[in-house]
Amino acid sequence: MDARRLLRLAAAAGAALIALIGVATLGVALPRGMAVAQSSATRDGATAKASASGTALISASAPAPAPAPISASGPASASKSASSPRPASVPPPASASASAAPASSAADANEANEAALIQQGAYLAKAGDCAGCHTAPPGGPSGHEPLRARPPFAGGLPMGSPFGTIYSSNITPDPNAGIGRYSYADFVRAVREGVAPGGKRLYPAMPYPSFAKISDADMRALYAYFMHGVAPVAERAPPTRLPFPFSQRWGMALWDLAFGAPDRRFAANPQRDAQWNRGAYLVQSLGHCGACHTPRGPAYQELGYDDSARAYLTGGVNDHWFAPNLTADPGSGLGRIGAADLVAFLKQGHGAGLVTFGSMVQVVEDSTQYLNDDDLNAITHYLKSLPAQRSSGAYVERSAAAAQTLRALQTGVLERPGAGLYQSFCARCHQADGSGVAQKYPRLAGNPAVLAAHDDSLIRLLLEGGAAPHTLTGPMPRKMPAFANQLTDVEIARVLSFVRSSWGNAADPVTTREVSRLRAQLQK
Secondary structure, three states: OHHHHHHHHHHHHHHHHHHHHHHHHHOOOOOOOOOOOOOOOOEEEEEEEOOOOOOOOOOOOOOOOOOOOOOOOOHHHHHHOOOOOOOOOOOOOHHHHHHHHHHHHHHHHHHHHHHHHEEEEHHHHHOHHHHHHHHHOOOOOOOOOOOOOOOOOOOEEEOOOOOOOOOOOOOOOOOOOOOOOOOHHHHHHHHHHEEEEOEEEOOEEEHHHHHOOOOOOHHHHHHHHHOOOOOOOOOOOOOOOOOOOOOOOOOHHHHHHHOOOOOOOOOOOOOOOHHHHHHHHHHHOOOHHHHHHHHHHOOOOEOOOOOOOOOOOOEEEEOOOOEEOOOOOOOOOOOOOOOOHHHHHHHHEEEEOOOOOHHHHHHHOOOOHHHHHHHHHHHHHOOOOOOOOOOOOOOOOHHOOOHHHHHHHOOOOOOOHHHHHHHHHOOHOOOOEEEEEEEOOOOOOOOOOOOOOOOOHHHHHHHOEOOOOOOOOOOOOOEOOOOOOOOOOHHHHHHHHOOOOOOOOEEOOHHHHHHHHHHHHEEE
């Protein structure tokens, strides 16, 4: 065994020991918002945090001409390097008149390139859902402040994690409350390595192992946008204060050594076409889809960062939502979802009779609906190429059992547990045959979320309700009411078990214990 492998094993043992100490001390709860959380970092008195996002998908395409390079010395020098000084207002001497026009044209060209770089960065930030994670809710960080629109990118969004509550950071260019004093090198190290200025390490909820694959061109565009295209906000985000041992940030160095992405940059697969490689880049790096859709280990590490890992994108629990399997599993995955339907789902929140729910609603609203068609098709092309892994549940369309269930609901002969509850509380929207209503209410028959191995999402939806996303091109969003005060834990377990075993669905039943556990954790 070589020295490097021994070093990584020792680091893994150290990181796991820290996690186990925390578990024994705290009694770790389920993760919340694991893909978007990060910690504060200070430099010269300025609070500085690296950006992160949830299940967002991001693009690397440049919508404008090739940009001028940004200097690594900081925002001020970046501006200078991207734009030549304008000619002085004093009229030039006659002998210089011939060179004045070319100089002015060069300055205009450089200014156009800088504007294009900022525009590209704005697209990347919108596609990456940076504002969604780095903007406090209307009620402020605690949820009890007066309702008002919060400034974008100013941070303050509270996010749960197995380590405690982590507040998103201010990533505006304010020099004191935000990242205004970050040089380009500072920005790159925080995003790719999870190390803020001053050597302060970010928590692994920040998906820097995925961001390590971001290209230099995309990184420069993002830096230009956040330094020159975002309004500074002099409002500090609440500090993150985690209990011991998670407050010991030095332990993150061991975590990075043990669990960091083995290959730092994205490498195109020469055996695949350009569209596949583009989709793979978007999903694996900037999109960091695995941060939510890949299960995590006991030290909070993702169990894979690309399609070479069997667990990659097979589903993960985040904030009591189960981010579904994105492989070709015909039960709980994308096996029965067509490419066009998947594109529509990302664009409008509706596709193949499915509707987004949970944290994905905000992702569609703030992020994926703004992606261009080329990016959406590339992402879909890549996802549809992934072979089925960790299969769960099954669906047989037009089965004899499905017809029997439909007849029972239509005739009122409701003998199965949960059938009467479904008829009373669910059938009006989701229909007696579980088909839902197109562009309004999702189908339950054959719905991958219904067939998932984890039932957290189904239980949480019944307890809290939900709403479809607001989009520019999609249908009017509909709401699902909460049933926490109407149905008991036993009733919720029965009606969900009925749904998971009707109309051709075949998935494990939901237990009363699972409902009681989640109700207690959600305080419902």
